[in-house]
Amino acid sequence: MNKSLRxxxxxxxxxxxxxxxxxxxxxVLELLRHLCKIAPQTQFILLTQSLSHDELxxxxxxxxxxxxxxxxxxxxxxRQRLIESFSRLAPRIHVKLPGIVNYLSEKLNTMLIQVxxxxxxxxxxxxxxxxxxxxxxxxxxxIPTVCTIYDLQYKTYPEFFAKEDVSHRExxxxxxxxxxxxxxxISNYSRDSAISSANLxxxxxxxxxxxxxxxxxxxxTYEKDILNRLGLTQKxxxxxxxxxxxxxxxEMLFTAFGMACHDGLxxxxxxxxxxxxxxxxxxxxxxxxxxxxxxRIIFPGFLPNADLAALMAxxxxxxxxxxxxxxxxxxxxxxxxxxxxxCSNTTSLPEVAADVAILFNPRIPSQIAQAMxxxxxxxxxxxxxxxxxxxxxxxxxxxxxxxxxxxELFEYSLTNEKHENLMTGAFADGWSGPILKIQIAPxxxxxxxxxxxxxxxxxxxxxxxxxTTKSGKKLGTPLFFNRGASAVLSLPLEPxxxxxxxxxxxxxxxxxxxxxxxxxxxxxxxxRCNLLYDNGEIVQLFPDKLxx
Amino acid sequence: xxxxxxxSQTGSGxxxxxxxxxxxxxxxxxxxxxxxxxxxxxxxxxxxxxxxxVINPYSGKNVQYGPRHLSRENARTFWNGTEAEALLxxxxxxxxxxxxxxxxxxxxxxxYTFYDMGFVIDPGWTTEANRVGCFEGVFRSAMLADWVxxxxxxxxxxxxxxxxxxxxxxxxxxxxxxxxxxxxAMGTRPNSLKNIPEGGFWxxxxxxxxxxxxxxxxxxxxxxLAKGGSSMPLVLAGGTxxxxxxxxxxxxxxxxxDSVIMTGYVSDEELIWLYRNCYxxxxxxxxxxxxxxxxxxxxxGAPTxTSNAASLPEVAGKAAILxxxxxxxxxxxxxxxxxxxxxxxxxxGTLALEQAASFDWKRSAASLLDLYQEAAGSPxxxxxx
Numbered sequence: 047m048n049k050s051l052r053x054x055x056x057x058x059x060x061x062x063x064x065x066x067x068x069x070x071x072x073x074v075l076e077l078l079r080h081l082c083k084i085a086p087q088t089q090f091i092l093l094t095q096s097l098s099h100d101e102l103x104x105x106x107x108x109x110x111x112x113x114x115x116x117x118x119x120x121x122x123x124x125r126q127r128l129i130e131s132f133s134r135l136a137p138r139i140h141v142k143l144p145g146i147v148n149y150l151s152e153k154l155n156t157m158l159i160q161v162x163x164x165x166x167x168x169x170x171x172x173x174x175x176x177x178x179x180x181x182x183x184x185x186x187x188x189i190p191t192v193c194t195i196y197d198l199q200y201k202t203y204p205e206f207f208a209k210e211d212v213s214h215r216e217x218x219x220x221x222x223x224x225x226x227x228x229x230x231x232i233s234n235y236s237r238d239s240a241i242s243s244a245n246l247x248x249x250x251x252x253x254x255x256x257x258x259x260x261x262x263x264x265x266x267t268y269e270k271d272i273l274n275r276l277g278l279t280q281k282x283x284x285x286x287x288x289x290x291x292x293x294x295x296x297e298m299l300f301t302a303f304g305m306a307c308h309d310g311l312x313x314x315x316x317x318x319x320x321x322x323x324x325x326x327x328x329x330x331x332x333x334x335x336x337x338x339x340x341x342r343i344i345f346p347g348f349l350p351n352a353d354l355a356a357l358m359a360x361x362x363x364x365x366x367x368x369x370x371x372x373x374x375x376x377x378x379x380x381x382x383x384x385x386x387x388x389c390s391n392t393t394s395l396p397e398v399a400a401d402v403a404i405l406f407n408p409r410i411p412s413q414i415a416q417a418m419x420x421x422x423x424x425x426x427x428x429x430x431x432x433x434x435x436x437x438x439x440x441x442x443x444x445x446x447x448x449x450x451x452x453x454e455l456f457e458y459s460l461t462n463e464k465h466e467n468l469m470t471g472a473f474a475d476g477w478s479g480p481i482l483k484i485q486i487a488p489x490x491x492x493x494x495x496x497x498x499x500x501x502x503x504x505x506x507x508x509x510x511x512x513x514t515t516k517s518g519k520k521l522g523t524p525l526f527f528n529r530g531a532s533a534v535l536s537l538p539l540e541p542x543x544x545x546x547x548x549x550x551x552x553x554x555x556x557x558x559x560x561x562x563x564x565x566x567x568x569x570x571x572x573x574r575c576n577l578l579y580d581n582g583e584i585v586q587l588f589p590d591k592l593x594x
Numbered sequence: 595x596x597x598x599x600x601x602s603q604t605g606s607g608x609x610x611x612x613x614x615x616x617x618x619x620x621x622x623x624x625x626x627x628x629x630x631x632x633x634x635x636x637x638x639x640x641x642x643x644x645x646x647x648v649i650n651p652y653s654g655k656n657v658q659y660g661p662r663h664l665s666r667e668n669a670r671t672f673w674n675g676t677e678a679e680a681l682l683x684x685x686x687x688x689x690x691x692x693x694x695x696x697x698x699x700x701x702x703x704x705x706y707t708f709y710d711m712g713f714v715i716d717p718g719w720t721t722e723a724n725r726v727g728c729f730e731g732v733f734r735s736a737m738l739a740d741w742v743x744x745x746x747x748x749x750x751x752x753x754x755x756x757x758x759x760x761x762x763x764x765x766x767x768x769x770x771x772x773x774x775x776x777x778x779a780m781g782t783r784p785n786s787l788k789n790i791p792e793g794g795f796w797x798x799x800x801x802x803x804x805x806x807x808x809x810x811x812x813x814x815x816x817x818x819l820a821k822g823g824s825s826m827p828l829v830l831a832g833g834t835x836x837x838x839x840x841x842x843x844x845x846x847x848x849x850x851x852d853s854v855i856m857t858g859y860v861s862d863e864e865l866i867w868l869y870r871n872c873y874x875x876x877x878x879x880x881x882x883x884x885x886x887x888x889x890x891x892x893x894x895g896a897p898t899x900t901s902n903a904a905s906l907p908e909v910a911g912k913a914a915i916l917x918x919x920x921x922x923x924x925x926x927x928x929x930x931x932x933x934x935x936x937x938x939x940x941x942x943g944t945l946a947l948e949q950a951a952s953f954d955w956k957r958s959a960a961s962l963l964d965l966y967q968e969a970a971g972s973p974x975x976x977x978x979x
Contacts, residue, residue, distance in 0.1 A: 298733075301757070
């Protein structure tokens with residue numbers, strides 16, 4: 047049945063060492079462990095970068111191997127420069143960015159990859175490309191591609207991101223929508239957001255929930271050391287497991303907690319906010335002190351999983367007032383740990399929490415305060431919610447089921463290839479790499495491909511040559527032109543469409559030619575690339591209107 | 595004293611916050627020529643008016659202007675930098691009027707005007723982006739401001755209920771005042787009301803949006819017509835705002851589209867004419883920090899029906915008929931009674947003029963100057979770990 051899914055490439059180049067990728071990395075690696083088990087006949091090639099290549103060695107197996115595609119040399123020097131230039135552009139960005147995927151690091155990696163050089167996937171005989179970190183960086187026309195979409199927070203809350211970051215996320219999202227044969231969304235909420243904002247055909251995007259609730263297994267033998275160290279008593283504190291990102295809404299939670307304390311919440315009840323130390327934590331700690339709540343709001347800083355599990359297992363309840371989630375994993379983790387949950391009634395949270403959590407509007411502090419009082423005082427309600435929560439958590443713990451859902455999506459992509467006009471190999475700034483790859487849809491009209499090149503007069507090479515091939519076969523005579531000149535390639539196409547390549551030689555790397563820092567392989571500037579139909583219709587493939 | 599005063603929202607197209615800052619600075623410049631003022635056309639990165647850098651709205655020997663920023667990014671860099679206080683010349687007072695709250699100054703006393711927090715009552719009353727910025731500003735003020743100026747007792751009480759730990763002796767009520775200096779002005783009839791007799795229409799002033807409650811108002815008005823109320827039209831003076839795209843459709847459904855006149859945005863002159871010549875000013879708002887249309891209407895003798903919610907009873911005093919804003923039938927009944935009883939209506943007009951006189955911009959500005967003196971002479975709130 048799956049004869050044709052013999053080789054799957056998985057783009058893991060966005061993976062960074064340690065915890066820098068947030069929850070997405072944990073999800074992706076779990077998914078891969080199960081995918082290779084349920085498809086033993088399929089070869090999985092993990093595309094990696096040098097920074098995390100070794101760390102991922104444990105994934106190696108009979109049908110899974112790594113292949114480093116971004117090497118150390120490029121990574122070190124260019125990465126450093128990109129980080130520097132990025133921090134100049136966005137001085138307010140801190141190391142950690144909100145969201146389940148760390149897009150800053152992903153951006154760096156995307157920029158490092160030399161788009162258009164070689165035919166990585168075709169050479170490896172890849173049948174499908176899977177991009178679990180959204181960006182279809184290694185997309186090649188003709189190879190079915192599946193991307194995972196996490197959330198579109200940058201659309202709802204652009205003010206929580208640097209401007210640069212918003213446009214990068216937008217581009218990544220649009221590229222995924224256009225290039226991917228099929229998409230996976232981690233919740234119905236994310237799926238609906240994607241469909242409405244990119245006008246997607248709903249058949250192309252499926253919800254595949256995160257199913258990994260047992261990531262931090264609850265174990266009664268956990269030491270309560272952490273409680274003693276933090277001065278906490280069992281069942282006398284609320285827990286908010288979240289980093290200090292703005293959309294996590296800590297100021298509102300503190301306001302609500304302040305109101306509840308004022309309205310008679312017993313004096314020994316505390317609020318614990320996990321999350322990494324940094325500027326935001328410092329501000330929130332000072333705020334807690336201005337509210338005379340310094341001894342009631344506890345900031346334990348970074349915690350190992352076992353400590354976090356112990357904190358969760360022994361709390362009065364988890365309170366989760368986030369303004370935006372693509373999924374909301376901590377809600378499921380709390381249910382698995384057998385503690386009651388109160389969470390926001392927005393974005394993906396009602397879908398994930400279903401009727402188990404106490405829901406509140408995260409913009410109304412009196413509602414959050416009311417929810418805390420219910421968690422503390424309504425024993426019967428909480429007991430019932432704990433019971434239904436355990437069942438709910440079980441539904442979200444079957445990682446193998448999640449892997450099967452992905453496998454079905456891969457199969458769907460194989461049989462539902464999109465046949466549309468598209469081109470890769472050129473950059474948004476107008477430069478072309480050494481090879482343009484063009485996929486042409488079948489058409490009833492006669493069609494012509496027209497590409498206009500413009501060679502700056504300072505190119506290192508005096509003369510350029512353009513060869514065109516279709517499925518490896520040379521077409522027509524080569525086109526020659528000199529630097530300082532422009533030239534138009536006009537190519538009549540077959541009605542059945544197909545896959546064309548336009549090779550432009552020679553190419554150069556500006557950084558190696560003493561022309562600045564640019565590390566890309568470039569051939570010439572591209573003014574436009576159009577498809578002309580004999581009925582007068584024109585389809586513009588470049589400049590790319592979607593690349594904002 | 596050297597006073598840094600945020601005038602960022604006083605440009606053209608100003609709303610409530612802009613009118614407050616505008617009236618206060620005008621009055622203070624007149625009352626206190628001995629004080630030095632640095633007016634701040636740019637203040638923070640939440641509100642940005644691209645036209646502010648090119649105008650000098652207030653002048654005087656004792657007036658200078660703070661930095662003028664041509665883009666929001668420039669404003670952000672300046673105000674989020676650590677040098678802002680020093681670059682402003684370390685004023686004794688820095689007074690925020692646009693919801694944004696700066697970092698705590700080292701020596702300047704930070705004064706923060708608090709208008710209202712309707713957005714924690716019903717977040718749907720504003721856009722999410724605006725709610726995020728406003729809440730951030732108000733929360734920061736509760737941490738960082740040395741003094742908070744509330745524009746009504748109701749606003750002050752709400753602030754203290756949301757931030758119960760805020761020192762109660764550091765928040766003071768200073769009422770805004772009418773934007774209209776000349777109470778004898780006659781105003782100009784709007785073109786859209788050419789054929790309407792003076793004293794022959796109901797009036798509602800304000801952007802058409804959920805918080806202003808015009809949906810229930812037109813429902814009450816339709817009940818009033820159905821029950822035989824005299825056929826005066828209802829004039830809605832204000833632009834169409836937030837989430838009200840289907841408002842006209844709603845008027846059609848009620849069958850009163852022909853009796854409701856929507857003027858759109860009106861000029862100050864036209865507004866004066868409307869207040870002066872309405873049969874009564876109807877203001878059923880669900881929530882207000884103050885309620886300027888009530889005070890401004892009263893200034894021109896408009897008989898007033900308003901809501902009993904939030905700050906409105908304070909503004910209206912005993913000079914208006916107060917009704918629950920959700921009780922459509924009560925509004926219908928009150929309109930029927932008032933339309934049938936001209937003498938009652940005229941008496942309300944007399945009371946309105948008296949009530950309006952109890953709000954005086956000089957008194958508000960003088961108490962703001964007193965507050966500055968007191969703030970400069972008392973210690974800052976400490977913000978330490």
